[in-house]
Amino acid sequence: MPIETATDALARADLSLAERVSGLHEQIEQLRGPSEEQALALQIPVARDP
Structure with missing residues (x-):
């Protein structure tokens, strides 16, 4: 329920x-x-062995 619903209520x-x-x-x-x-943590590059 969006905040607009609260306003309407x-x-x-x-x-x-x-x-x-x-x-x-x-x-x-x-x-x-x-x-x-x-x-964001999932987007951080992971160091890999060469």
Whole structure:
């Protein structure tokens, strides 16, 4: 559920849905950092024996 869904839910006073979407958004943000770090680590060249 995108953040727009949370905004729409707030506009409709659907606070339960807005809180759920907001919580999911926070979880995504917390996972993004480690995921990006792992992706960058995979792109680092590996030293190989000649």
